[in-house]
Amino acid sequence: MAGTDRRNEFEFKRAPAVILCEPQLGENIGMVARAMSNFGLWDLRIVNPRDGWPSEKAVATAARAKVVIEGAKIFESAEAAVADLHVVFATTARPRDMFIPVIGPDEAAGQARAEISKGNGVGFLFGRERWGLNNDEVALATAIVTLPIEPAFASLNIAQAVLVIAYEWRRAAPDGPLPFAGPDAPAATGGQVNALSEHLVKALDGSGFFVSPDKRCSMVLAIKTMIHGAGFNAQQVRTLRGAIASLAGHHRRDEDLK
Amino acid sequence: MAGTDRRNEFEFKRAPAVILCEPQLGENIGMVARAMSNFGLWDLRIVNPRDGWPSEKAVATAARAKVVIEGAKIFESAEAAVADLHVVFATTARPRDMFIPVIGPDEAAGQARAEISKGNGVGFLFGRERWGLNNDEVALATAIVTLPIEPAFASLNIAQAVLVIAYEWRRAAPDGPLPFAGPDAPAATGGQVNALSEHLVKALDGSGFFVSPDKRCSMVLAIKTMIHGAGFNAQQVRTLRGAIASLAGHHRRDEDLK
Numbered sequence: 003m004a005g006t007d008r009r010n011e012f013e014f015k016r017a018p019a020v021i022l023c024e025p026q027l028g029e030n031i032g033m034v035a036r037a038m039s040n041f042g043l044w045d046l047r048i049v050n051p052r053d054g055w056p057s058e059k060a061v062a063t064a065a066r067a068k069v070v071i072e073g074a075k076i077f078e079s080a081e082a083a084v085a086d087l088h089v090v091f092a093t094t095a096r097p098r099d100m101f102i103p104v105i106g107p108d109e110a111a112g113q114a115r116a117e118i119s120k121g122n123g124v125g126f127l128f129g130r131e132r133w134g135l136n137n138d139e140v141a142l143a144t145a146i147v148t149l150p151i152e153p154a155f156a157s158l159n160i161a162q163a164v165l166v167i168a169y170e171w172r173r174a175a176p177d178g179p180l181p182f183a184g185p186d187a188p189a190a191t192g193g194q195v196n197a198l199s200e201h202l203v204k205a206l207d208g209s210g211f212f213v214s215p216d217k218r219c220s221m222v223l224a225i226k227t228m229i230h231g232a233g234f235n236a237q238q239v240r241t242l243r244g245a246i247a248s249l250a251g252h253h254r255r256d257e258d259l260k
Numbered sequence: 261m262a263g264t265d266r267r268n269e270f271e272f273k274r275a276p277a278v279i280l281c282e283p284q285l286g287e288n289i290g291m292v293a294r295a296m297s298n299f300g301l302w303d304l305r306i307v308n309p310r311d312g313w314p315s316e317k318a319v320a321t322a323a324r325a326k327v328v329i330e331g332a333k334i335f336e337s338a339e340a341a342v343a344d345l346h347v348v349f350a351t352t353a354r355p356r357d358m359f360i361p362v363i364g365p366d367e368a369a370g371q372a373r374a375e376i377s378k379g380n381g382v383g384f385l386f387g388r389e390r391w392g393l394n395n396d397e398v399a400l401a402t403a404i405v406t407l408p409i410e411p412a413f414a415s416l417n418i419a420q421a422v423l424v425i426a427y428e429w430r431r432a433a434p435d436g437p438l439p440f441a442g443p444d445a446p447a448a449t450g451g452q453v454n455a456l457s458e459h460l461v462k463a464l465d466g467s468g469f470f471v472s473p474d475k476r477c478s479m480v481l482a483i484k485t486m487i488h489g490a491g492f493n494a495q496q497v498r499t500l501r502g503a504i505a506s507l508a509g510h511h512r513r514d515e516d517l518k
Contacts, residue, residue, distance in 0.1 A: 013412075037420070039413040066413060097440040101493060104442035108431065150430045150437030154271075155297040155325060162295070165420055166427050172408045173366065179408030182355040184362035235359060 018114050018171060019045040019125040020164055021083045023139055026052045026131050032063025032071065033161035034128075039067035041168035042175075046074040047083045047125070080127060080139045088122035089113070092143035093163055094134050095156050103145045110147040111170035126167055128160050187235040194239045199229040201243055205250040276372050276429060277303040277383040278422055279341045281397055284310045284389050290321025290329065291419030292386075297325035299426035300433075304332040305341045305383070338385060338397045346380035347371070350401035351421055352392050353414050361403045368405045369428035384425055386418050445493040452497045457487040459501055463508040 020038055025031050025048065035046060051057065055076050064071045077083040084090045091110050092102075105113075114124045127143060129135035140146065149166055151158065172179050190198075203222050212218040234242065278296055283289050283306065293304060309315065313334050322329045335341040342348045349368050350360075363371075372382045385401060387393035398404065407424055409416065430437050448456075461480050470476040492500065 036413070036415075040407075040409055040416055040420075042410045066415070095439070099443075101443050101445050101496060104438065104440060106431070106438055146442070148438055148440065149298075149427070150433065151298050151439055152300045152430070153439050155294070156439065157294075157324070158298055162298075162420070162423055165423060169407070169424050169427075172410070173364070175408065180362065180364055180406055181353070181409055181411050181414065182362060182406065184404070185357075185359050187359050238359060 013042075014044055015042065016118050017043050017045065018118065019047050019083075019087065019123070020168075021047040021049065021080065021125050021127045022051075022160065023049045023080050023127060023135060024052060024130050025160065028053055028057035028059030029063045030131060030160050031057060031060040031074075032065075032067075033159075034164045035060070035064040035067040035070035035074075037161050037165035038168055039070055040165070041172035043168050043171065044070050044073065046070050047077060048074055049077045049080050049083050051076070080142060084125050084127070084142055086123055087125040089117045089124045090127060090143045091125070091145055091147045092127045092135055092140040093147045093149075093167065094129065094140065095148060095151065095158065096134060098137060098140055098146065100137065100140060102140065102143065104148055105145050106150060107147055107167050107170040108174075110145065110167070111174040113145075114171060115174045115176070126164075128163060131160060185235075187237060190234055190236045190239045194236060195230055195234065198234070198239050198243055198246075199226045202229070202246050205246050208250060271300075272302055273300065274376050275301050275303065276376065277305050277341075277345065277381070278426075279305040279307065279338065279383050279385045280309075280418065281307045281338050281385060281393060282310060282388050283418065286311055286315035286317030287321045288389060288418050289315060289318040289332075290323075290325075291417075292422045293318070293322040293325040293328035293332075295419050295423035296426055297328050298423070299430035301426050301429065302328050302331065304328050305335060306332055307335045307338050307341050309334070338400060342383050342385070342400055344381055345383040347375045347382045348385060348401045349383070349403055349405045350385045350393055350398040351405045351407075351425065352387065352398060353406060353409065353416065354392060356395060356398055356404065358395065358398060360398065360401065362406055363403050364408060365405055365425050365428040366432075368403065368425070369432040371403075372429060373432045373434070384422075386421060389418060445495060448492055448494045448497045452494060453488055453492065454484075456492070456497050456501055456504075457484045460487070460504055463504050466508060 020034065020043055022031065022034060025034075028051075031048065031051065038044060038046060048055065055074075057071075060071050061068050075083075091114070097104075110126075117124050126147065127135055127139055129139070147167070149158065149163065203225060206212060206225075212221060278292065278301055280289065280292060283292075286309075289306065289309065296302060296304060306313065311317075313332075315329075318329050319326050333341075349372070355362075368384075375382050384405065385393055385397055387397070405425070407416065407421065460483060464470060464483075470479060
C-alpha cells in the first residue's frame with residue numbers, strides 16, 4: 003500500500019520498546035525498524051547483533067525508518083536491555099514448560115497501553131531467526147505473547163512478528179487510529195428516497211413495465227423495499243433520479259419515432 | 261518466531277481470496293503466499309503479473325507455502341478475478357474521492373467471517389507495489405480497508421498488508437485461535453497460601469527479622485497481603501515453602517556455629 007505522506011513528521015509518543023535478542027541479519031533489523039515505524043514504535047534495542055553494529059545493511063533496508071536504526075541501543079544481555087522496563091512480554095511460537103501466562107497480541111497490546119498510560123516502561127522480546135528466545139529470556143517476561151498462527155505454517159520472520167505486535171499496539175490507540183475516514187456524504191432523507199422510488203414507479207408505468215395489473219402492487223412494494231434498503235446517500239439519489247429521467251425521456255423519444 | 265510443526269497438515273477451510281492486481285515482483289508474490297499460509301488463507305488470485313506466470317522467484321520465496329503459489333489463479337482483469345465473489349474489500353492507504361465506506365482490518369475480518377459463514381465468497385483486493393489500486397478497481401468493492409498506520413511511514417509492502425489482513429481473519433476465528441495455551445497449573449488454595457505466609461512469618465520470628473515489636477503487626481499484615489496478592493500457583497507455593505525452610509535451617513545452622 004503506497005501512500006507515505008512525506009509532509010508528516012513522526013511523533014515520538016511514549017510507546018513500548020522492541021528488543022531483538024541476537025539477531026543475525028542486518029536486513030532483518032532494517033525490516034523490523036520499518037515495521038515499527040509503520041505503527042508508531044521507535045524504541046529499538048538490540049542484544050548482541052551477530053554481525054556487529056552499526057550495520058549498513060540495516061540502514062539500507064530500513065529506508066525512511068533509518069531514524070529508528072540510528073536511535074537503536076545495543077546491549078550485552080536481555081537482562082540489561084529490559085532493566086529499566088516495568089512490564090516485559092516474550093514473543094514465541096513454541097510452548098514452554100514454564101509457569102507463565104500465554105496471551106495473544108491483542109491482549110498484550112491492551113495491557114501495554116494500560117501500563118504506558120500509568121507511566122510504566124513496556125518491552126517486547128523477540129528471539130533469534132533460527133530458534134527464538136531462550137527460556138532464560140522468556141523468564142524475564144510477565145507473559146508469553148504468541149500469534150494465532152496456522153500450525154502447519156508457523157514460520158514467521160522477525161519483521162513480520164514485529165509488524166503484527168506493532169499493528170496491535172497502534173490498533174489499541176484510544177483515538178481511532180485509521181488515517182482517513184469514509185466520505186462525509188449527507189445521508190438521503192426518507193422523503194428523498196421516497197421521491198426516488200415514486201419517480202421510478204411512475205417512469206415504469208410510462209414504459210409499460212407492469213404488464214400484469216394484478217401483480218403491480220407487489221412489484222411496486224418490492225421496488226420500494228429495494229430502494230429504501232440500498233442505503234443511497236443524497237448525491238446518489240440525485241444521480242439515480244437523473245438516470246431515470248434520462249431513460250424515461252429516451253423511452254419517450256423511442257415512442258415518438260414510431 | 262521459529263516453530264513450524266511439519267507434522268501438521270494444512271486445512272483448506274473456506275476463507276477469503278487474496279487478489280493481487282498487477283504485482284511486479286515474483287518475490288513479493290511469494291512473500292504474500294507465506295503471509296497467507298501463516299494465517300490460514302490459500303485462495304490466491306493474480307491479475308496480470310508483470311513478469312509472467314508461473315514464476316520461479318515466487319515459488320522460491322514462498323518456501324513451504326508453495327502450495328498456495330501452485331494453486332494461484334491468473335486473471336486478465338480485477339473484474340474477472342472477483343466475478344464469483346459476493347463481497348469484495350479494497351485495501352488502500354490513500355483516501356479516495358468516492359462514496360465508499362472506510363473500515364479497519366478488524367471490522368473487515370468480522371464482516372468476512374459473517375459472509376463466509378453464510379456461504380458467500382469474499383475477496384480482498386491489493387494494488388500494485390508502486391501506486392496501489394486504480395479507482396476502477398476500488399469501485400468493485402463494498403468497502404475500503406485501510407490500516408491504522410503512522411502517516412509519516414505509510415509505506416507498507418504488499419506482503420505486509422496481506423499479513424495484517426490475514427492475521428485479522430485468523431484472529432476473528434470463533435474457536436480461540438492461539439496455537440497453544442498457558443500452563444494448566446493448579447491454582448493454590450487459600451489454605452495453602454495462608455500456610456505459606458504463616459510459615460514465612462514464623463521463620464522471620466526465628467531469624468529476628470521483627471526488631472521493633474510494636475511494628476510487627478503491621479509488617480505481618482504487609483507480608484500476608486503481598487503473598488496473597490502475588491497469585492502463586494500450588495507448585496510455586498511448594499517451591500517457596502522449601503526455600504523458606506532451607507533459609508530458616510541455614511540460619512539455624514549459623515546460630516549453632518556461634
